[in-house]
Amino acid sequence: xxxxxxxxxxxDTVLVPAISxxxxxLVAGLVVLAIGENPLTATRFLLQGSLGTGEGLGFTLFYxxxxxxxxxxxxxxxxAGLFNIGGEGQATLAGLGIALVLNNLTFLPGxxxxxxxxxxxxxxxxxxxxxxxxxxxxxxxHIVITxxxxxxxxxxLIVYLLVNVxxxxxxxxxETRAFPExxxxxxxxxxxxxxxxxxxxxxxNLTLVLALAASYFVWLLxxxxxxxxxxxxxxxxxxxxxxxxxxxxxxxxxxxxxSGALAGGLAVNELMGYQHRLLLEFTSGYxxxxxxxxLMGRAHPVGIILASLLxxxxxxxxxxxxxxxxxxxxxMVVVIGGIIILFAGALDGLFRRLVAHLFxxxxxxxx
Amino acid sequence: xxxxxxxxxxxxxxRLSIPLLAACLAGLWSERSGVVDIGLExxxxxxxxxxxxxxYAFDSAWAGLLVGIAASVAIGLVHGFASISQRGNQIVSGVxxxxxxxxxxxxxxxxxxxxxxxxxxLEGDQRFGSVLFGHSALVYxxxxxxxxxxxxxGHTRFGLRLRAxxxxxxxxDTAGISVTGLRYTAVIIAGxxxxxxxxxxSVGQAAGFLPNMTAGRGFxxxxxxxxxxxxxxxxxxxxxxxxxxxxxxxxxxxxxLPGIGEVPVQAIQAxxxxxxxxxxxxxxxxxxxxxxxxxxxxxxx
Numbered sequence: 001x002x003x004x005x006x007x008x009x010x011x012d013t014v015l016v017p018a019i020s021x022x023x024x025x026l027v028a029g030l031v032v033l034a035i036g037e038n039p040l041t042a043t044r045f046l047l048q049g050s051l052g053t054g055e056g057l058g059f060t061l062f063y064x065x066x067x068x069x070x071x072x073x074x075x076x077x078x079x080a081g082l083f084n085i086g087g088e089g090q091a092t093l094a095g096l097g098i099a100l101v102l103n104n105l106t107f108l109p110g111x112x113x114x115x116x117x118x119x120x121x122x123x124x125x126x127x128x129x130x131x132x133x134x135x136x137x138x139x140x141x142h143i144v145i146t147x148x149x150x151x152x153x154x155x156x157l158i159v160y161l162l163v164n165v166x167x168x169x170x171x172x173x174x175e176t177r178a179f180p181e182x183x184x185x186x187x188x189x190x191x192x193x194x195x196x197x198x199x200x201x202x203x204x205n206l207t208l209v210l211a212l213a214a215s216y217f218v219w220l221l222x223x224x225x226x227x228x229x230x231x232x233x234x235x236x237x238x239x240x241x242x243x244x245x246x247x248x249x250x251x252x253x254x255x256x257x258x259s260g261a262l263a264g265g266l267a268v269n270e271l272m273g274y275q276h277r278l279l280l281e282f283t284s285g286y287x288x289x290x291x292x293x294x295l296m297g298r299a300h301p302v303g304i305i306l307a308s309l310l311x312x313x314x315x316x317x318x319x320x321x322x323x324x325x326x327x328x329x330x331x332m333v334v335v336i337g338g339i340i341i342l343f344a345g346a347l348d349g350l351f352r353r354l355v356a357h358l359f360x361x362x363x364x365x366x367x
Numbered sequence: 368x369x370x371x372x373x374x375x376x377x378x379x380x381x382r383l384s385i386p387l388l389a390a391c392l393a394g395l396w397s398e399r400s401g402v403v404d405i406g407l408e409x410x411x412x413x414x415x416x417x418x419x420x421x422x423y424a425f426d427s428a429w430a431g432l433l434v435g436i437a438a439s440v441a442i443g444l445v446h447g448f449a450s451i452s453q454r455g456n457q458i459v460s461g462v463x464x465x466x467x468x469x470x471x472x473x474x475x476x477x478x479x480x481x482x483x484x485x486x487x488x489l490e491g492d493q494r495f496g497s498v499l500f501g502h503s504a505l506v507y508x509x510x511x512x513x514x515x516x517x518x519x520x521g522h523t524r525f526g527l528r529l530r531a532x533x534x535x536x537x538x539x540d541t542a543g544i545s546v547t548g549l550r551y552t553a554v555i556i557a558g559x560x561x562x563x564x565x566x567x568x569s570v571g572q573a574a575g576f577l578p579n580m581t582a583g584r585g586f587x588x589x590x591x592x593x594x595x596x597x598x599x600x601x602x603x604x605x606x607x608x609x610x611x612x613x614x615x616x617x618x619x620x621x622x623x624l625p626g627i628g629e630v631p632v633q634a635i636q637a638x639x640x641x642x643x644x645x646x647x648x649x650x651x652x653x654x655x656x657x658x659x660x661x662x663x664x665x666x667x668x
Contacts, residue, residue: 031471035478083458141647142656144405144458145593148586149640156640160633291462331473338466342445346455346463
């Protein structure tokens with residue numbers, strides 16, 4: 001049962017994740033059946049709502065942008081052997097960074113303010129990840145537990161700040177005043193309109209380009225740079241890293257800083273691209289979806305983009321589906337995310353063994 | 368501060384600490400056997416939903432409790448299958464279970480009762496009434512679980528083996544005792560205890576299930592477990608302390624203390640998390656988890 005599994009590379013990187021995702025959808029289909037709805041009709045509404053119209057596609061890509069950032073965040077830490085489940089908290093703090101920068105530097109022109117806002121997001125996200133990273137590296141506190149605690153600390157902190165400090169005096173809602181208009185990241189439909197192409201209006205904005213650039217940067221970093229190599233060595237064998245002259249403590253902190261900064265991208269897309277103010281719970285649990293995305297995408301940027309697209313389809317299609325078939329609420333997407341994490345993450349070995357078994361039988365049959 | 372105020376605070380601290388305590392002991396059993404359980408929150412949530420649904424269907428709080436326990440154990444066994452039989456990553460499995468629980472309870476609740484994910488309000492026999500000092504039987508069962516856990520883990524052969532399997536599974540295996548069996552037993556016990564925690568929330572404390580009603584209690588229980596350094600009596604202390612903080616936060620809403628001024632509720636709410644981080648950093652004492660916690664056991668190694 002635990003004999004080394006010999007799988008061709010394509011099977012390991014494509015087939016096994018694909019099988020676990022298909023299995024996850026089959027289970028999700030069973031849930032839909034169990035509550036008395038037709039999974040095929042549901043799938044049709046889901047695809048129709050997410051890809052069938054230009055507007056739907058825009059929203060799908062908007063969610064995809066969120067998931068690329070949180071997926072990359074989990075992946076970078078994962079390569080260093082760290083399990084960062086603090087994406088929620090890091091993105092929340094990044095939102096705070098954005099609000100502080102944008103609402104205090106209102107006099108700056110947009111071409112300065114937008115990059116500063118993004119830097120603010122990255123810096124605050126990085127800080128919120130760096131502390132657990134430091135505690136893991138230097139004090140041996142388990143990163144999983146500290147990042148969980150930091151998620152809750154972030155949510156308590158943001159409630160306090162929005163209710164008591166940052167709220168507009170006359171406003172009843174716990175949210176900041178609107179960001180200065182020149183800091184809005186342009187909507188994609190406005191960008192296209194400027195060059196004379198008309199596309200349907202949606203929340204999709206230029207942050208998508210930033211997300212794709214970040215994916216390329218992460219690929220370069222992890223697979224083509226000295227630092228990325230060090231990160232992967234620490235992740236797969238910390239004692240070997242020490243012999244190679246790499247300091248695991250330093251790499252752990254750096255990986256967490258990068259991870260937190262990437263998680264900040266979620267706040268950039270949601271706040272600078274769409275909401276244009278800081279409000280409560282804008283992360284909506286997407287930090288945890290990032291875990292599903294990274295596991296499904298095998299922590300590789302290309303896989304993460306594909307997995308993010310899938311989850312974008314699920315979130316946008318799920319919203320439309322909930323509208324058409326009220327029994328299937330948007331929580332269905334959370335269920336599917338959970339099953340994918342279970343199958344592609346925790347039960348990965350099961351599917352690998354299954355595939356290896358099939359390959360072995362095929363080999364025997366040929367011989 | 369008069370006596371009446373202290374009694375009120377003590378009383379509400381006890382109420383608030385019971386679900387934490389049940390979940391914390393669940394984590395204690397599981398992690399002492401070497402299975403890390405960050406899915407306490409999810410198991411509690413599933414149990415809360417199933418208990419409320421069961422109590423409503425069978426018109427009995429006790430039947431509800433049984434349904435809740437069954438559901439929680441079932442979810443626990445999924446975690447057990449992934450982390451013991453399949454040697455999967457226990458953290459990943461826990462995260463999956465938390466997500467699954469949040470999604471499934473909302474979906475199924477909405478499909479069954481069409482009340483936005485709530486169960487219908489429970490009344491009469493469908494809820495646990497008070498048996499002593501205004502507290503329900505569940506409170507005393509959960510409190511009783513503390514000495515039982517302390518005794519069984521610390522003073523019986525089974526307990527010794529269970530602790531050994533969390534420290535050095537190979538030694539237990541060499542002695543001819545099933546590592547898998549012991550770990551599954553621990554996971555089932557954890558499921559039962561989370562069942563109590565969930566049932567207490569929806570059938571004891573409240574009158575029905577609300578979506579996401581655990582609201583992070585599973586993670587506070589996890590914090591309490593670390594704070595108690597994986598021991599039963601300190602777990603009682605830690606959970607009561609966190610319950611007390613919660614009770615104070617409720618009472619102090621908008622109240623001003625002499626010398627300090629108005630204490631923000633959020634500052635008190637942040638305490639359990641902050642204290643856990645500080646403890647884990649080794650600033651005040653050191654919290655060392657069971658040695659084999661989180662590591663799947665591979666016989667041949």
